[in-house]
Amino acid sequence: QSALTQPPSASGSLGQSITISCTGTSSDVGGYNYVSWYQQHPGKAPKLIIYEVTKRPSGVPDRFSGSKSGNTASLTVSGLQAEDEGDYYCSSYAGSNNFVVFGGGTKLTVL
Amino acid sequence: QITLKESGPTLVKPTQTLTLTCTFSGFSLSTSGVGVGWIRQPPGKALEWFALIYWDDDKRYNPSLKSRLTITKVTSKNQVVFTMTNMDPVDTATYYCAHFSIVGDPTYAFDIWGPGTMVTVSS
Numbered sequence: 531q532s533a534l535t536q537p538p539s540a541s542g543s544l545g546q547s548i549t550i551s552c553t554g555t556s557s558d559v560g561g562y563n564y565v566s567w568y569q570q571h572p573g574k575a576p577k578l579i580i581y582e583v584t585k586r587p588s589g590v591p592d593r594f595s596g597s598k599s600g601n602t603a604s605l606t607v608s609g610l611q612a613e614d615e616g617d618y619y620c621s622s623y624a625g626s627n628n629f630v631v632f633g634g635g636t637k638l639t640v641l
Numbered sequence: 642q643i644t645l646k647e648s649g650p651t652l653v654k655p656t657q658t659l660t661l662t663c664t665f666s667g668f669s670l671s672t673s674g675v676g677v678g679w680i681r682q683p684p685g686k687a688l689e690w691f692a693l694i695y696w697d698d699d700k701r702y703n704p705s706l707k708s709r710l711t712i713t714k715v716t717s718k719n720q721v722v723f724t725m726t727n728m729d730p731v732d733t734a735t736y737y738c739a740h741f742s743i744v745g746d747p748t749y750a751f752d753i754w755g756p757g758t759m760v761t762v763s764s
Contacts, residue, residue: 564749568688575737575757576680576688581750619688623749629701630678630690 533631534559534620541639542610550636552603552620558631560601564623567596567605570635571616580605607638615640643667645677645738645755652761653728659760663721663738670696670716674744677721678751679712681734689734692723693741728762735759 535553542548552559552567559565565583568576578587580596583603593608603622607614620633649661663677670677678693691703692712702710712723721738736758739751 562749566747566750568751575754576751577754578747578750578752581747581752585747587747587752621688621690621750626701628704629693632680632688632690634687 533624533628534622534633536618536620536633536636538634539637539639541641542607543641544610544612546610547606547608548610548638550605550607550618550620550638552605552622552633554601554603554622554631556601558622558624558628559598559603561625562623563598565596565598565603566621567594568619568621569614569616570619576619610640612640614638643740643753645740645753647736647738647755647758649736649758649760651759652763654764655729655762657728659725659728659732659762661723661736661738661758661760663723663755665719665721665738665740665755668740670694670714670719670721672696674742676741676743677714678739678741679721679723680737680739680751680754681732682737682757683731683734686734694721695743730762733760733762 567580570576579590583598584596595606618636624631645665676695693701694712709726738755740753
């Protein structure tokens with residue numbers, strides 16, 4: 531059982547927007563502004579797409595955005611494209627003992 | 642350009658010790674704020690962080706695996722090595738190493754990952 535809770539699946543049509551939630555506790559998501567999101571395509575290593583809740587690394591399209599409210603973080607993908615299909619994982623810093631925790635992952639299907 | 646690559650055995654027997662090496666380039670583990678972490682992913686399952694070492698040799702371990710883990714760095718060779726004792730079939734997974742930093746941009750995220758190496762635990 532993963533420390534952070536994500537829906538196992540999500541779907542949307544081309545061009546639409548979807549939001550994936552990531553629920554933790556006050557010891558991780560709610561306690562630090564260090565939530566990150568990773569995109570993973572089959573057989574590939576994860577790729578960082580959001581860090582520090584809302585920031586995008588260079589090269590990541592602005593269709594990807596992040597937010598947080600309380601113990602729940604969210605990833606929104608706007609203008610869905612076929613290449614957005616894949617698995618998405620959230621992660622949060624959880625203090626010096628637990629350090630980093632991941633969510634169980636959400637499989638995004640683009641219809 | 643930062644790159645990392647994992648290397649080590651692809652098959653280990655139950656109860657054996659796994660040793661994997663992460664060889665990296667494009668950064669130095671003697672630079673303040675920098676770290677290298679290890680994350681694993683069983684087939685079809687989620688990511689799980691389990692170890693990280695900082696530039697100053699500070700180490701962090703997943704509490705659920707801490708008793709089985711050791712992480713070390715060889716700064717001169719740009720390598721990080723971890724060992725996991727008493728391997729079990731449930732430890733079958735793809736093992737990734739990744740760059741991490743607490744300064745600069747981005748912070749507190751694994752921003753660059755190696756391609757991963759699949760390790761199977763079976764007799």
